[in-house]
Amino acid sequence: MRILVTGANGFIGAAVVRQAVRDGHEVIAVLRPEGNSQRLDTLLSQITVLRLDLRNFGAVAAAIENSSPNALIHCAWAGVNQKLRMDNIQYSDNLGSACNLVESLARRGSSKFVGIGSQAEYGLLAGPIAETDLPRPTTLYGASKLATCILTDQLARQFNLPFAWMRVFSAYGPDDNPHWLIPSLIDQMLRGERPKTTAGEQRWDYLFIDDLARAVLKVACQSDAQGVFNLGSGIPVQVRTLIEKLREIASPNLEVGFGEIPYRSDQIWHMQANISRLSSTTGWKPTISIDDGLAMTVDWRRRSKNAATINAA
Numbered sequence: 001m002r003i004l005v006t007g008a009n010g011f012i013g014a015a016v017v018r019q020a021v022r023d024g025h026e027v028i029a030v031l032r033p034e035g036n037s038q039r040l041d042t043l044l045s046q047i048t049v050l051r052l053d054l055r056n057f058g059a060v061a062a063a064i065e066n067s068s069p070n071a072l073i074h075c076a077w078a079g080v081n082q083k084l085r086m087d088n089i090q091y092s093d094n095l096g097s098a099c100n101l102v103e104s105l106a107r108r109g110s111s112k113f114v115g116i117g118s119q120a121e122y123g124l125l126a127g128p129i130a131e132t133d134l135p136r137p138t139t140l141y142g143a144s145k146l147a148t149c150i151l152t153d154q155l156a157r158q159f160n161l162p163f164a165w166m167r168v169f170s171a172y173g174p175d176d177n178p179h180w181l182i183p184s185l186i187d188q189m190l191r192g193e194r195p196k197t198t199a200g201e202q203r204w205d206y207l208f209i210d211d212l213a214r215a216v217l218k219v220a221c222q223s224d225a226q227g228v229f230n231l232g233s234g235i236p237v238q239v240r241t242l243i244e245k246l247r248e249i250a251s252p253n254l255e256v257g258f259g260e261i262p263y264r265s266d267q268i269w270h271m272q273a274n275i276s277r278l279s280s281t282t283g284w285k286p287t288i289s290i291d292d293g294l295a296m297t298v299d300w301r302r303r304s305k306n307a308a309t310i311n312a313a
Helices: 011-022 038-043 057-067 095-108 140-159 181-190 209-221 239-250 276-282 290-312
Strands: 002-006 026-031 048-051 071-074 112-118 163-168 170-172 203-208 227-231 236-238
Touching: 002 011, 002 057, 011 026, 011 038, 011 209, 048 057, 057 095, 071 095, 071 209, 095 112, 095 140, 112 140, 112 209, 140 163, 163 209, 170 209, 170 290, 181 239, 181 290, 203 209, 203 239, 203 290, 209 227, 209 276, 227 276, 236 239, 239 290
Parallel strands: 002 026, 002 071, 026 048, 071 112, 112 163, 163 227, 170 203
Antiparallel strands: 203 236
């Protein structure tokens, strides 16, 4: 298949591109005009790179017409950073561009749209959460993701375009954004710093990035895989247990300041994906355990840290 991936240098987008290349697909990777391609540097000889501002509707429509993808996987999203979760960038930069992708794709026909959503669409619902549960987002980020899901789905129905929306729970793995919980804790531990955390009583659903990418490609390539799918491991892990596992791998004797950071007022206590619909539709299931995934993530960050030290010397 010829697959177009937006947000191709993001954590999820780059993983999807890598998996698509491994699976033998022709990949068109869409990057911001000013963005870097760091996560894709080893793949540049195997993919086609398009630099597009998704807010430029005409240029995007022309690019889709010229590239004629069989599937479009929309990973791009402005305002992923936690500080921007309540910023108007959530709706100003994301809703219209996603709808334009669907319309542009529909005009050329014989394609499928797969959008990457978020568990934030569900808000404070406690798991196991199914796709039939009523979403109640508590942030502009979650609300805009949900609005984008509804609008793009409606447009796809209008144009008879195959459509899927995948609500990602907590993804982790090598080359993740360093400010998220797991990579930030690993980096502190590798530096020998004592991390401060909440008491860690929350139970969250973590999915290794390679398993996530396989699921997205399964849905993109399977014609009857349509509608909303939860994408997680289906197995919640207590945050304290996760942190203790990280410490055992990264710095076994390091003290952790459990309980030194208060819980947020909108704390989610039990976030768990019901993945039965995705598994029954595609046959996909996670293959990488939390222990193996954390070990691979720590190893990658340790090697990256060592490489940076050598390069700086």
